[in-house]
Amino acid sequence: MSTPQPIKLENEAIAEIKGLSPQKKYSISSPLFYEGQVPIVAYLLLEGCIQLLKNKKIKKILKPGSLIGLNELMTNSPSKLSAQVQAESTLCFLDKSTIQEIILEESSTLAIILREETK
Amino acid sequence: MKKATHSSCENCISKDEGIFCDLDIPGMEEVSHHKINNTYKKGQTLFVQGNHPFGLYCISSGNIKLTKAGLDGKETIVRIAHGGDILGHRSLFTEDNYSATATAMEDTEVCFIDKKFILKVIEKNPSVALSIINKLSRDMGAAESKLSSLHQKNVRERLAELILSLKATHGVKEDGRWKIDLKLTREEMATMIGTANETLIRFMTEFKEAGILEQEGKTIFIKDEEELLNWANINY
Numbered sequence: 589m590s591t592p593q594p595i596k597l598e599n600e601a602i603a604e605i606k607g608l609s610p611q612k613k614y615s616i617s618s619p620l621f622y623e624g625q626v627p628i629v630a631y632l633l634l635e636g637c638i639q640l641l642k643n644k645k646i647k648k649i650l651k652p653g654s655l656i657g658l659n660e661l662m663t664n665s666p667s668k669l670s671a672q673v674q675a676e677s678t679l680c681f682l683d684k685s686t687i688q689e690i691i692l693e694e695s696s697t698l699a700i701i702l703r704e705e706t707k
Numbered sequence: 708m709k710k711a712t713h714s715s716c717e718n719c720i721s722k723d724e725g726i727f728c729d730l731d732i733p734g735m736e737e738v739s740h741h742k743i744n745n746t747y748k749k750g751q752t753l754f755v756q757g758n759h760p761f762g763l764y765c766i767s768s769g770n771i772k773l774t775k776a777g778l779d780g781k782e783t784i785v786r787i788a789h790g791g792d793i794l795g796h797r798s799l800f801t802e803d804n805y806s807a808t809a810t811a812m813e814d815t816e817v818c819f820i821d822k823k824f825i826l827k828v829i830e831k832n833p834s835v836a837l838s839i840i841n842k843l844s845r846d847m848g849a850a851e852s853k854l855s856s857l858h859q860k861n862v863r864e865r866l867a868e869l870i871l872s873l874k875a876t877h878g879v880k881e882d883g884r885w886k887i888d889l890k891l892t893r894e895e896m897a898t899m900i901g902t903a904n905e906t907l908i909r910f911m912t913e914f915k916e917a918g919i920l921e922q923e924g925k926t927i928f929i930k931d932e933e934e935l936l937n938w939a940n941i942n943y
Contacts, residue, residue, distance in 0.1 A: 610759065612758070612759040614758065615757060616755065616757070618752075618755045618758055619751070619752055619755075622747070622748070622751055624746070625745040625746070625747075626743045626744070626745055627743075628743050628745075628761055628762070628819040628821070629761050629821070661743070664743065666745075681759070681761060683761055683762065683821035683822070683823060683824075684741065684743070684821050684824070685741075685821050685823035685824045685827075686821075686823060
């Protein structure tokens with residue numbers, strides 16, 4: 589089990605992800621992943637907030653620019669915390685295939701960050 | 708960080724009913740290595756109606772209810788998926804958001820495969836595409852039957868038909884009876900056949916008094932399948 593560590597991204601990397609993934613607004617609060625689960629994608633928060641919870645208690649509130657779930661997704665490690673996106677938040681997503689493609693084929697700022705974070 | 712071990716598709720208890728059953732061993736290993744395997748506890752949601760889909764969910768074990776929320780906020784169960792079923796497959800071919808919410812009815816083991824990867828698997832292995840088409844066709848057939856049933860049948864017939872369809876997907880033969888251990892509430896069953904809670908209760912009592920059904924808590928037992936078929940007004 590691993591504790592998800594949000595990665596704070598700079599504007600350049602955020603812009604790269606925006607170019608790769610659709611931006612989606614959550615009209616209602618929704619679970620992203622639960623305690624003990626591997627996230628199915630990595631989530632980049634663009635607007636609003638994501639709560640990280642343990643036993644339904646808030647442990648951390650993520651702010652825009654945070655990428656969450658990357659390490660757990662790429663190492664197949666269950667998360668020690670659940671993540672809940674709040675209503676009216678906007679997110680981008682990176683699935684496993686896209687992350688692997690970026691890591692293997694690109695030399696952008698995002699590729700460097702992803703390589704470093706998934707070592 | 709140490710990588711966790713992957714559960715293999717080859718050892719999946721629902722392998723023979725899944726979409727990867729015709730893959731060779733290297734093909735299955737490739738999927739096993741890429742997929743994400745999670746257990747959802749009772750009441751946890753896999754995805755929410757209106758949200759963006761990311762790929763395909765394959766159910767290994769357990770039951771998942773798909774519900775649609777109406778304008779009044781009331782939820783209707785549109786389908787109950789079980790081991791070997793897939794969810795989110797329409798998202799592979801459209802850009803539509805999820806049209807229903809998927810919630811685990813018990814502890815359920817589910818694998819997730821992202822859209823990009825599954826499309827590559829389909830390109831290399833047409834048998835996977837055929838399996839998905841087969842599932843889509845069955846879904847469509849079930850939806851058409853449900854639609855005609857809602858228009859053409861009375862509540863008694865619809866209830867009998869629902870119990871028979873639950874028997875076909877989730878029934879277990881036990882001591883000469885069919886046991887349906889889905890633990891559906893009366894309200895959930897009522898929404899599945901488009902009737903009021905009170906009406907459902909009245910007809911369930913009628914079925915029990917006729918010796919067709921028995922109930923122990925939320926578990927339903929079919930005692931007289933032939934008579935249930937007559938009441939459903941269908942010929943299998």
